[in-house]
Amino acid sequence: MTIQDIKATRRGFLAGSGLVIGVAIAPKMLPAAPTGVHAGGDAALAPMNAFVKIGTDDTVTVLAKHIEFGQGPFTGLATLVAEELDADWSQMRAVHSPTDNKVYANLMFGLQGTGGSSSIANSYEQMRKAGATARAMLVAAAAEDWKVPASEITVQKGRIKHAASGKESGFGAFAEKAARQTPPAEPKLKDPRDFVLIGTELPKLDTHGKINGTAIFTLDITPDNLLIAVVAHPEHFGATVKSFDDAEARKVQGVVDVKQVPAGIAVYADNTFAALKGRDALSIEWDLSKAETRSSEELSADYRKLFGEKGLEAANNGNVDEAFKAPGLQTVEAEIVFPFLAHAPMEPLDAVFIKADDGSVDIYNGAQFPGMDQEVAAKILGLDETKVRVNTQLAGGSFGRKAQFGSPYIQEAAAVYAATDRSRPLKHMWTREDDIRGGYYRPMYAHRMRGAINAQGQITAWEQVIVGQSIMGKADLDSTSVEGASNLPYTIPNLRVSAHNVQLSVPPLWWRSVGHTHTGFAVETFVDELFQKIGKDPVEGRLALLGEKPRHAGVLRKAAEMANWGSPVPEGRARGVAVVESFGTFVGQVVEVSVGPEGAPRVHKVWVAVDCGVAVNPNVIKAQMEGGVGYGLGAVLFDAVTLAKGGKIVQSNFHDYRSIRINEMPDVAVEIIKSSEKPTGVGEPGVPPVGPAVANAWRRLTGAPVRQLPIVNIVSA
Amino acid sequence: MVTFTLNGQERTFDGDPDTPLLWVIRDFEKLTGTKYGCGVAQCGACTVHLDGMPRRSCVTPIATIEGSEVVTIEGVSGTEADAVKTAWTGLDVPQCGYCQSGQIMSAVALLQMIPKPTDADIDGAMAGNICRCATYHRIRAAIHNAASSMEG
Numbered sequence: 001m002t003i004q005d006i007k008a009t010r011r012g013f014l015a016g017s018g019l020v021i022g023v024a025i026a027p028k029m030l031p032a033a034p035t036g037v038h039a040g041g042d043a044a045l046a047p048m049n050a051f052v053k054i055g056t057d058d059t060v061t062v063l064a065k066h067i068e069f070g071q072g073p074f075t076g077l078a079t080l081v082a083e084e085l086d087a088d089w090s091q092m093r094a095v096h097s098p099t100d101n102k103v104y105a106n107l108m109f110g111l112q113g114t115g116g117s118s119s120i121a122n123s124y125e126q127m128r129k130a131g132a133t134a135r136a137m138l139v140a141a142a143a144e145d146w147k148v149p150a151s152e153i154t155v156q157k158g159r160i161k162h163a164a165s166g167k168e169s170g171f172g173a174f175a176e177k178a179a180r181q182t183p184p185a186e187p188k189l190k191d192p193r194d195f196v197l198i199g200t201e202l203p204k205l206d207t208h209g210k211i212n213g214t215a216i217f218t219l220d221i222t223p224d225n226l227l228i229a230v231v232a233h234p235e236h237f238g239a240t241v242k243s244f245d246d247a248e249a250r251k252v253q254g255v256v257d258v259k260q261v262p263a264g265i266a267v268y269a270d271n272t273f274a275a276l277k278g279r280d281a282l283s284i285e286w287d288l289s290k291a292e293t294r295s296s297e298e299l300s301a302d303y304r305k306l307f308g309e310k311g312l313e314a315a316n317n318g319n320v321d322e323a324f325k326a327p328g329l330q331t332v333e334a335e336i337v338f339p340f341l342a343h344a345p346m347e348p349l350d351a352v353f354i355k356a357d358d359g360s361v362d363i364y365n366g367a368q369f370p371g372m373d374q375e376v377a378a379k380i381l382g383l384d385e386t387k388v389r390v391n392t393q394l395a396g397g398s399f400g401r402k403a404q405f406g407s408p409y410i411q412e413a414a415a416v417y418a419a420t421d422r423s424r425p426l427k428h429m430w431t432r433e434d435d436i437r438g439g440y441y442r443p444m445y446a447h448r449m450r451g452a453i454n455a456q457g458q459i460t461a462w463e464q465v466i467v468g469q470s471i472m473g474k475a476d477l478d479s480t481s482v483e484g485a486s487n488l489p490y491t492i493p494n495l496r497v498s499a500h501n502v503q504l505s506v507p508p509l510w511w512r513s514v515g516h517t518h519t520g521f522a523v524e525t526f527v528d529e530l531f532q533k534i535g536k537d538p539v540e541g542r543l544a545l546l547g548e549k550p551r552h553a554g555v556l557r558k559a560a561e562m563a564n565w566g567s568p569v570p571e572g573r574a575r576g577v578a579v580v581e582s583f584g585t586f587v588g589q590v591v592e593v594s595v596g597p598e599g600a601p602r603v604h605k606v607w608v609a610v611d612c613g614v615a616v617n618p619n620v621i622k623a624q625m626e627g628g629v630g631y632g633l634g635a636v637l638f639d640a641v642t643l644a645k646g647g648k649i650v651q652s653n654f655h656d657y658r659s660i661r662i663n664e665m666p667d668v669a670v671e672i673i674k675s676s677e678k679p680t681g682v683g684e685p686g687v688p689p690v691g692p693a694v695a696n697a698w699r700r701l702t703g704a705p706v707r708q709l710p711i712v713n714i715v716s717a
Numbered sequence: 718m719v720t721f722t723l724n725g726q727e728r729t730f731d732g733d734p735d736t737p738l739l740w741v742i743r744d745f746e747k748l749t750g751t752k753y754g755c756g757v758a759q760c761g762a763c764t765v766h767l768d769g770m771p772r773r774s775c776v777t778p779i780a781t782i783e784g785s786e787v788v789t790i791e792g793v794s795g796t797e798a799d800a801v802k803t804a805w806t807g808l809d810v811p812q813c814g815y816c817q818s819g820q821i822m823s824a825v826a827l828l829q830m831i832p833k834p835t836d837a838d839i840d841g842a843m844a845g846n847i848c849r850c851a852t853y854h855r856i857r858a859a860i861h862n863a864a865s866s867m868e869g
Contacts, residue, residue, distance in 0.1 A: 207811055213818050
């Protein structure tokens, strides 16, 4: 969960915790909304507090401090508000909140931001309090108007009632009066037993616009007189422009200008095709003197050289060295190499810049850290931060891609805009090629595992060395490199985990489930291999070592029960299992696998059991488990960004950075463990178990352990 | 000058004849429901109906569609489109939603050709549409639901 460490990198933005009550949204000078932009708020909506506005038409609009890119915060946050407001689900709406690192801080980060599967976890009380506050203000307004005691007023499904007098009203009639009430100091929250919306399968609020083409993403913002800009980037990390010739590019109909910018060569055009055609016509010589010129293969060899050297200690329990010297041991060793992974969200990175009459600038983008984007853009545009407004838009996925320290993408886009005279609005966009080759990957990692089994068939020692880049850019131990390994859930008396940070000019980034993308795979395949050596059943073996981890054990038992573990498996198939905790959520998965047409695993079915505490919206939780399975499976089966000999990036688009497709997607069944623990996130935790579960099934099916990813490369090699 | 029909209305385009239909629809006609995802017909986010058949608009030069009828997500209608949209809503298929216009256009075209598709038919018709959120599980179920709703 160390995405939270992001606050350590911030200066001075340590926000207070708790609800910011009664803070009305300061009216902002919005420019005339360009085509397609849904302005964040409506003047007819009365603000109850920073998070809730109630319209005279009875609609309740939740200002979501977290970006909606498919993981469901619009619906989830609105559910929390609606529950305590006693609203009817049909009256609920959600929009992105404005940018404000204090008012809209992620309470786990200390600044506004989405990530670490924290949207619901950090908002659970805050949004309920926002709803309860608004409810109390509506009741106070009604009591005043009806001249009855507030204590006699009830609210249910969006109706305010006073039984004795027979008076009844919707919210809208009291919206303005309620907004003028003094909010209660400490609004009373419901006992979870009284929840009527939390825990039910409410339909998502953002579905409608996404099935009829009306949902607006950043790419869809098309103000008049828009300039489109694309940048030609190098094909080596760390390369810079030596020289360029733009004569042919400038001849392309619609190309307006060509400029060198920090990220490469920018082409400005009247339309997208002209910009792309112009970029293709550029002739650029790159300076590779500071570029990374090693290939992935060479990097892998360099990484593995570090296995024998002393690393940064992440865990050291018992005495591993002594334990490995004990007589009569069987030892097992494995080296596993993980490739760079691109996030490849459907909507490549993009941003729109529009100057207002007063010289201030509105930015429209899928902002995962909007306050950081604002700060960075303001610096580059030479404006005070108050003169830059970041308007968060729906984003076509992220999977971590838009959560970047120092907003390097916005740095590129803002520099491209800053190089113009700002007289025209500008949309900067990346193409899929820019995206696949743009770095900020899940880093490459190499793991070396050693395990010791004694004569009684017990695992007595476990040593794991992890080599790779520090996502947090640390010189000392980066917990994101070892999470899931250093806190191994299995009770093994002698445990040592260490890490080596590697410096590369390939920029690293968190990728959906961060360290668990590789530690989950390494731990869960290796422990499974040890069980196989001992002759223990993978479920029973795990349960025996999970004595101190009841929630791990709970999801494992449930997934096994769903799959009817132990029952006969169809001919030519095998089952595998894995259980991983990430971001405070526990997920167990059982998969059923055969050898597919390419000789690679064909995954037929995945049974998922998830324990995420209180299930705020089971519909969203199930969707995230299904999607997490697909996202994780696609990467493990097919995906790698590789550097060729000389360091050139090999992949460029979906033809060679292969995404899982519908014909490769397994059937997924999800069950949610009933829990009264505080809710934890679901955006990422569905991802980690699927890879190792598939590899475990594959090893049992074919005898071949998976030591290198993606699997398709091994079977086709 | 290229003349074509877009969602039932006659339109003309006199820019660069190489311009892909996708960018004509988005940049010039300002219909933004059709998405860019790859530019090389690998992801299907740009799927439209061209004379009734699903087509990747990102690799369709405008010069090649003279006289054709183009239908986008904004204009798609009829029994199959209604059934698909209802089924999509019923299962809350979209996550980020960016690919869903293309998914829906492919699904509607499938049902227009095969009213009761098998799983293999769905694989064949929908494998060209990538969803990075991997909503495939619900897409498949929604297509079956849409097909069932059109019966009788």
